[in-house]
Amino acid sequence: MTTEVLAPSRAVISNRWVRFAFRRLGRLIVSVWVVVTAAFAIIHLIPGDPVRAAMGMTVSPEIVEARRELLGLNLPLWEQYLRFWRGLFTGDLGTSIMTGLPVGDIIGYQLPATLSLALPAFLVAIGLAIPLGVTMAVITRNGRARRTELGFVGTSVVMGTIPDFIYGIIFIALFGVSLHWLPVAGRRGFTSYILPVVALAIAPILVLARIVRVEVLAVLRTDYVRTARAKRLANWQIYTKHALPNAITATLTLAGMLLATMCISTVFVENIFAWPGLGQTIVGAITSKDYPVAQAIILIYALAVIIINTVVDLVLAIIDPRSTVSEG
């Protein structure tokens, strides 16, 4: 047995993980830098004088100048940039042009409300989409149950297209106003979560389930699933242990994107259900040109997306170690 291919040594293997960690960390740092810089740039990209735009034409020039001074907009650009970074680490995110309140306080008050909406929607979406997709794949494998397949694909295409704010309106009209089953506004008690969370999660569930189904079907046709069947494992073992991890790796990147979008969609849902979170505030900030507030909130959304992307890559690396080798 002299032709045995030399195995990579233990050192090489751990090296691969280290290289992966470094590469991923490098990308994380670059993404954060890009995002922070873009958020910083907002106020300088606005055509005209942002403070004047925010405060209106009737306010006296002295007050505008004082507000400019307060916001640090008269400093050299590089110093503003450094201050912005320092502010991020010290939690000092500037002051609202409109209210004069510290932006950090506004966010500290509202971020929990938004998270309490996004996280359950997240869990519900993943927790329902994967079993639904796998079940549909198992039911419709090898061209079985054509009608079920057609019904599922049709329903998921149509319902997956409907945006969350329309679900929100339909839910309010149906369950809130007509049936009086559930509260439709505010954040008070468990029942007030139901409609916004479902409105947020329903389309991602269906889209994700459709993708999972297609991937599981593809995996069920592979040779290694045939190998698993040749081992006479129970069906549930084949589906959960052999098929699912491979299907998940194929869907994970897309699922991450879907979940990131869902995270941003809280903007719509919060505005429909009068949810006291970041989404309501950013819309108010945009229409009233309260740039420091809008700037900080968009930065938080972008950081949330970066976190999701990083977690997706880590999960991918754990489930499928091949992904640590590939470029990226």
Add this chain to the structure above:
Amino acid sequence: MATPIKRAFRTPLAFAALVMISIVALLAIFGPIIWGAQASEVNISNMLAPPSWEHWAGTDALGRDLFTRVLVATRLTVLLTLEATAIGVSGGILFGCGPFLLGPRFGKAVTWFIGIAVAFPGLLLALFFAIIFGAGASSAALALGLASAPSFARLCQTLVAGILARDYVGAAQISGSGRFRILIRHILPNIGEPLIVNATIGAGSVLLSFAGLSFLGLGVQAPAYDWGRLLMECLRSIYVHPIASVTPGVAVVLAGLAFNLTGESLAHALGITSLGDLGLRAKIRSLRHDPSITLDTDEPTQDAIVCVRDLHVGFPAGLDIVEPVRGVSFDIFAGEAVGLVGESGCGKSLTALAVAQLLEEPAQVWAHSLIFHGTELLDCGNDNKETTKARNHLLGTSMAMIFQDPMTSLNPTRRVGEQLAELGRVHGGLNHRQARLRAIERLGAVRITNPERRARQYPYEFSGGMRQRAMIGVGVMLTPKLIIADEPTTALDVIVQEQILDLLGAIRREDGAALLLISHDVSVVREVCSRILVMYAGRIIEELPSADLDQARHPYTRLLVAAVPNMTTDITQPLPTIPGRPPEPGPIVGCSFSPRCPLADDRCRSTDPDLITNGNTRVACWHAGQPLVQIAEVVE
């Protein structure tokens, strides 16, 4: 381009999409002309009226008819959607083709930038630009356009890369054509089709997002109105007449779907991959299992490990059923190595998979009997949980499968050792530790060096030969009575092939397992097996001891043997080959080999010969054993 598009819209779904998109287009053009005045008619005495015959969707806070307002708003909605999409596509082309025009260094920077941008949802980018541009219809269009540019840029990049890989573009580059010229002459015309298709799909989501922005008050501002704006106004009156206030939402969804489905149908027709695959395929009629098709054959042999009598495998084909395996009978005794040879498409693998009970719907298996280790595997009539479980346990412990392609037969996401150990836990009654130790011991037994470390590795860290060894390791994890090896060496190079065959032989002798070795290569089978079954067109046509292979009686077997060179082969002559191909599964009249057989006469062409037993051999040929002088002539 007209024909595939016409064909595309023949499916009901695509037709519906076409109808919907036409309605949207007609409303956008004529809506404001017909209902424009009516839609802005204020009627203070009829504010927030519920739906009625006069006002199908009720009236708004100023008593204006909501339904006509929705119809009229189509134009502004569609125009803004198209504007934003156009901005997105233009930006996409600019940034997507930019890397090519700018050359490698700047190109790389642009590519890198796009890579960062596409990692963020379009909605986030739209909000970012909305902060900069402020609220308003045109700034929202600009924001959404810029937000969708990165994904169009990524698409363009992929398309451009695909086209640059084509030979004629390479030739143009070598011949010194300028980059700009190549872009205009070769690239843009070629990316047009997929770009238009994806822009149509993209327009659907732009429409939905635009409605969202207007709904938030960031898009169209009063007194102008699009669907999103109407939706926002309706939300205020939702407590008065809830159902009617959903009307603009319905319009948004229908129009969004119309764009989406039209794009998907186009993509489907033109063979362009897009994100969503609707998965609509032609209907297949399923056929029911028919166990009544059996023949009288000799009684099952008692002491055989495997006893197959009149095994059939069928697949539904339209209303019919085709039978790639048409009545196969054979025995395999304990510890014996039996070879199954024939060309590709003769039904060898199907036979093996049927014996192993690994064929799934739509394949159908029926037989007079299919006995493994004293258990009938095919009594589907009185199956219950207990018998199924017992059968699975029997097959799991006593039958091992080794497949053709080791590169794909191991699960890429599980450690190799785990893939062995699993079997020990599920069927061998071992605990985690025992199973792991046994797996390591078995990896050593299939001559994998340093098995302890190898067990912790993943398949991608193994070479092809080592993976096939690991597969054999899976097979001998427990103590199998039968190993079925389906072309185990076909995917491997010659030296590794030899090692794997050696290993199979050794491991079989150690464990006393029987072997069914399937191969198209007579020399491989001859080396390992003591008895050989020759299959042709779904039937066994000859059975003989491998020592007698040179005295084979069926012309097909003799031609197969002659096709393998050996030490006495005259290398100045071209190697003999068998002209023609095995028949496609389907109705066959006469001997299936007759069209290719040098001995065929009228009887061969009209009547199929029976498989006649003669001592320890069987043959199905009207001219069995007749001299093959003619063969040489045919071959030449």
